[in-house]
Amino acid sequence: MVTTRARDIAACLVSLVIVAGTTVAVATPAEADSKRVAAVTLLSKVKVSSEKGASSYERSRFKHWVNKKGRCDTRAVVLKDESKKRTTQTSSCTVKKGRWVSAYDGKRMSRAASVEIDHMVPLAEAWRSGARKWSKNKRTAFANDTGYTHTLIAVSKASNRSKSDGDPAEWMPKRSTCSYVAKWTAVKYRWKLTMDRTEYRQVKSKLNACGKKRTMVTKPARGTVKNAGGIGTSGNRRGGNDGGNSGGGSPSVPGNGGYDCPDSHPIKGNADSMIYHVPGGGSYDATKPEECFRSESDAVAAGYRRARN
DSSP, X not given: OOOHHHHTXXXXXEEEEEETTEEEEEEOHHHHHHHEEEHHHHHTTSOBOOOOOGGGOOGGGSOOOOEEETTEEHHHHHHHHHOSSOOEEOTTOOEEEEEEEOTTTOOEEEEGGGXXXXXXXXXXXXXXXXXXXSOHHHHHHHHTOOSSTTTEEEEEXXXXXXXXXXXXXXXXXXXXXXXXXXXXXXXXXXXXXXXXXXXXXXXXXXXXXXXXXXXXEEOOOOOOTTTXXXXXXXXXXXXXXXXXXXXXXXXXXXXXXXXXXXXXXXXXXXXXXXXXXXXXXXXXXXXXXXXXXXXXXXXXXXXXXXXXX
16 A cells, blocks of 8 residues: 555655555655645736737638648647556547547537537637737647646537637636636636736636645646647647557556556546545446556646545
C-alpha cells in the first residue's frame, strides 16, 4: 500500500512504491505543484480591457479543423483523446463511435456525430479579446490548439449551442462551474487574451468562492504557432495519439471495459465519482476503470482524488 510518508517526502521528485509486484510512480507535492497552478494566479496576469471589433468578426478568419497527424484532423484528435474507451474510425480518420461525457451538462454519448468540439474561449470572444490583431497563422493555431489540454473540449450539441460565444458573465455550464471558470482563465492567459471588466469581476468572484484547491489547472505555456500542435502533429493533449488511445507514454488511457489496467498505467480511475484507486487498495480489484493512469500525479492532474480505502 502506498504510504502517507512516501507521499510527503518533498525532497524526492518521485517515490517508487512496489505494490503486489507492480511499480507505482507516486508524485511528491513538489512534482505535482510544478505541473499545476491556481487559476487565480493566472488571472492576475490577464489584462482587463473593453472588447473591440465585434462587427468585423467572421468565423472563416479562424481556419479549422486542420490535419494534425496523418489523416486525422483536430476534431478527430480531440474525440479520440476524450473518449472513455477506444474509438472506432474510418480509413480517413473520421471517428464514428466511442464513449464521451459532456463536461457541461453530463450527457453521455456513444456516437461521434452527437459530439461537438467546443473552444473553451469561443472564436468570436477571442476575436473581440485580441485575436483580431493576430496573423492568420496564429488564429489557425488557436482554433486548433491541441498543445494544451483545456483549449478544446468534447461536449454535447445542446450545451455548446447554449453557450454560443458567451463569456462566464453571460453563460455558465450546468455543472463543474469552478473547473469551467478556471480553465477559461487558463486559456485566456495562454493566448494573452483580455477580459472585459464585467467578465473579469465574474471570473474573480467565482474563483475566490471556489477556492484554490478546486480551481487548479494544468500549467499553461504561452500559446504560439509552434506549441499549439501545428499541422502535421498531434500536439500534447492528454492521451493524444494517432493509434486510437493506445497509451504508451500518455498520462492516461481508457479502460478496456473489464477490471484490468495495463502494467504501464496501473492507477484505476472512476470517471463518475472522479476517484482513483491504487494497487493494493481495498476497492482496487473490484473497480472497473473507465480510465487508467500512469501515476497518481497524472490522476490528480486530471481532476481525480484518491480513494480512502
